[in-house]
Amino acid sequence: MEYIQTILFQIPATQLEQASEADGLFAELDGHRKHLQGIGGFRDIRITRSINNEGNVLVVVETRWADDTSLVRYETQEPNAATIVRAHESILVRDSVQVLDMETLRTEASFKQAEDAESARERVILPIAIPLGILAFALLAIYGLSRVYLEIGGNGAVALAAGLAIAVMLFAFYFAANPRAPGWQIAGVLAIFAIALAGGTAWALIEEDEPRAEENGGEQANGDATDGEPTDGALTGGTMIILGDNFFEYEGEREPAISVALGEEVTFELENQGSATHNLQVSGTDDTYTVDICKPDDSSRFCSDPGVIGGSQSATLTVQFDEPGTYNFRCDFHPTEMMGTLVVE
Ligand SMILES: [Cu+2]
Known part of the structure; x- marks a missing residue:
């Protein structure tokens, strides 16, 4: 910080010559310079x-x-x-002398300091932060997308991946064309993508947790139920079929095709x-459902x-097929929503 005495005054052009004489105002100010150099704190x-x-x-006239x-x-x-200036007031414009005490707010040096701090931040922090952010x-993206793809599975995942690839290309094309x-x-684009990705990941993780818990339950039931039963071979997974509102689920798959x-x-x-009433009827040999609500002794x-x-109740389904083929099954209460197939081979 620097302190400055600023003296402002005006000289009529006609008096300039007199002010510049050997014993004039300017010569006297020149002489004052030597005096100033002997005073502590003087700079300029x-x-x-x-x-x-x-x-x-x-x-x-500024002294710093x-x-x-x-x-x-x-x-x-x-x-x-x-x-000194006031002693020469007779050659000055009347009442033109002003004396101001001032202090420095900014100097080139202080600007430089601020810039240096900023460029240091750019030099050191950005090269680390940007790659870390991208990583x-x-x-x-890799983790979230893989979760989402796994959860969607099959053609849906292929379609989503293709759609994403096209979207990325379109955005890249747009920003390349509009530098x-x-x-x-x-x-905004990155934020929307990040939000969608985070949302999709959260959804996939939640969805994934549920069937997984059910699968574990199914595997346990499998271990209990299949002991001593001749069900090796075509039955690849557990023997647990879940009835939900309103779907069949087998090994995490809706509208399942189950090998028998x-x-x-x-x-x-x-x-x-689920909480609704459901059941499971396998279609007859002619691939039709001729009864409204099937009975196990039919x-x-x-x-x-x-x-x-009923809701939260358990049941069993025992099948034995002598003809290979695909047999449809449904829930009699939700025949258009709950269905699946038994693949006999
Ligand atoms: Cu049902």
């Missing part, structure tokens, strides 16, 4: 004048000081620049995890036992 004196050649000439006490001490002692984003696109557009070994008696555990078709399964 500068005398400037306006460069218009007509009318009054504005003169500025390291601290305000040096400046105040200087101003209370004589001679000082103000008393984190990429990991989130002056404002930053908020890029940030030809000629073998297979018993499935049916667990109604020899023309396989039916859940009991034929009506």
Whole structure:
């Protein structure tokens, strides 16, 4: 911080010659410079004048000081620049003398300091933060997308991946064609993608947890139920079929196609995890459902036992096929929503 005494005054152009004489005002200010150099805290004196050649000439005398006490001490002692100027008041424009005490707000050096701090931040922090940010984003994208793809599965995942690839290409094309696109557009696209990705990941993780818990339950039931039963071979997974509101689920798959070994008696555990009433009727040999609500003792078709399964109730389904083929099954209460197939081979 620097303190400055600024003296402003005007000299009529007609008096300039007199002010410049050997014993004139300017010569006296020149001499004052030597005096200033002996005063503690003094830094610099500068005398400037306006460069218009007509009318009054504005003169500025500045003395610079390291601290305000040096400046105040200087101003209370004589001679000082103000008393020298005032001694020549007769050649000045009347009442034109102003004395101002000022302090420096900004200097080139202080600007430089601020810039250096900023460029240091750019030099050190950005090269680390940007790659780390990109890495984190990429990991989130890889992890989240893989969760979402796994959860969707099959053609849906292929379609989503293709759609994403096209979207990325379109955005890349847009920003390549518009290099002056404002930053908020890029940030907006990234933000929307990040939000969608985070949402999709959360959804996939939640969805994934549920069937997984059910699968574990199914595997346990499998271990209990299949002990001593001749169900090896075509039955690849557990024997648990879940009935929900309103869907069949087998090994995490909705509207499942379940393999059954030809000629073998297979018993499935049916667990109604929904709150609605459901059941399971396997279509007859002519691939039709001729009864509204099947009964387990109906020899023309396989039916859940009991034929009506209340919410949170369990049942069994025992099948044995002598003909290979695909046999449809449904819930009699939700025949258009709950269906699946038994693949006998
Ligand atoms: Cu149902």
